[in-house]
Amino acid sequence: MRVPSRSPGPQPGPAVASTAPVRRLPTSPTARRSASDEPDLTAYRAAVAELVVEVGALADAPSTAARQVLLDQRLREPAIAAVLDATPQGFVGARETLLLEMARYQPNARSSAADLTALVRIYLLSRIDVMWWRDAPTFATDAQVNGSVDLVDLEWLRRRGLLGFRYQEQPASVLGRSLRAVHRRLLPDATPRTAGLMFxxxxxxxxxxLNDIAREFAVATPSGTPPLWVTSLARSAEHQYRLRRLGYAAMVPSGHCLGYAADVELAWYRRFGARDTLAGLLLARQDAGEINVVDEGQAWHLCLAPTARRRLRRAYEAEMGI
Structure with missing residues (x-):
């Protein structure tokens, strides 16, 4: 496949290939698995880490052709191909989307992908999310997120003292944005530097x-450490494309658009000496198979594993007295 030429500026239309399921090859790069034979995620994460190092050595513009050859070879390795083949797009669609993301990549201050290697790492690790939840329906529009009976209103829970974590909403008006900017100038480190929740x-x-992680974090950190801070939750695909147009590394498909992903602040906790503690707690849950974790710099992306869904639903009902 020929890599699309790098664009000198914004492109019209969606920034990635269609998210509709792509017809798979008659034979995948790996032997066809049974429905119960899930890919080895430990091997996948290790293979992605090795691939990212190699991409970093070929990150300069003259190495575009060599980088594509490297990706063609490494993506077909069993550990990686098994996960990509199990995503809704299949191996071919996932591979082509990654190549297109790389061809159009333009670094900017808003993006969590600080360089090309970060883009590759974030994209490939986030494919675990969409593999896990490949049969879940996507929230296509803002209206679907706001009107879904599968989602609960955080503000309703917060006012009743039922949330162990904190968040802030995006200002909805010019006045609100102005007040937020003044607050940041007066108290620059009082809260994380984040736009806040759109939904x-x-x-x-x-x-x-998140309540469970917040309790564990509170026990593991000194008194005075702020509670867990959540920067993003459910989003619509409509909003995901909006973020892409603004320069954010918002992947498509995304666990956020399925409602099973969240982003939590990490960098802000350095000033409290708690950043590494939180990172360790999250990685321990990943090792236990409960979540997928993607280090995106300031915030870390989390996605719930399907095997943990039933236990956490019962935990929610117990906490709410249902």
Whole structure:
């Protein structure tokens, strides 16, 4: 496949290939698995880490052709191909989308992908999310997120003292944005530097997960450490494309658009000596198979594993007295 030429500026239309399921090859790069034979995620993450190092050595513009050859070879390795083949797009669609993302990549201050290697790492690790939830429906529009009975209103829970974590909403007006800017100038480190939640809604299982992590974090850190801070939850695909147009590394498909992903602040906790503690807690849950974790710099992306859904739904109901 020929890599699309790098664009000198914004492109019209969606920034990635169609997210509709792509017809798969008659034979995948790996032997066809049974439905119960899930890919080895430990091997996948290790293979992605090795691939990212190699991409970093070929990140300069003259190495475009060599980088494509490297990706063609490494993506077909069993550990990686098994996950990509199990995503809704299949191996071919996932591979082509990654190549297109790389061809159009333009670094900017808003993006969590600080360089090309970060883009590759974030994209490939986030494919675990969409593999896990490949049969879940996507929230296509803002209206679907705001009107879904599968999501609960965080503000309703917060006012009743049922949330162990904090968040802030995006200002909805010019006045609100102005007040937020003044607050940041006066108290620059009082809260994380984040735009806030566009949608203050989340799946019940995600609320239970975040409450659980927040309790564990509070026990593991000194008195005075701020509670867990959540920067993003459920989003619509409509908003995902909006973020892409603004320069954010918002992947498509995304666990956020399925309602099973969240982003939590990490960098801000360095000033409290708690950043590494939180990172360790999250990685321990990943090792236990409960979540997928993607280091995106300032914030870390989390996605709930399907195997943990039932336990967390029961935990939510117990906490809410249902």
């Amino acid at each position: 203050r809604r989340a799946r019940r299982e995600i609320v239970a997960l």
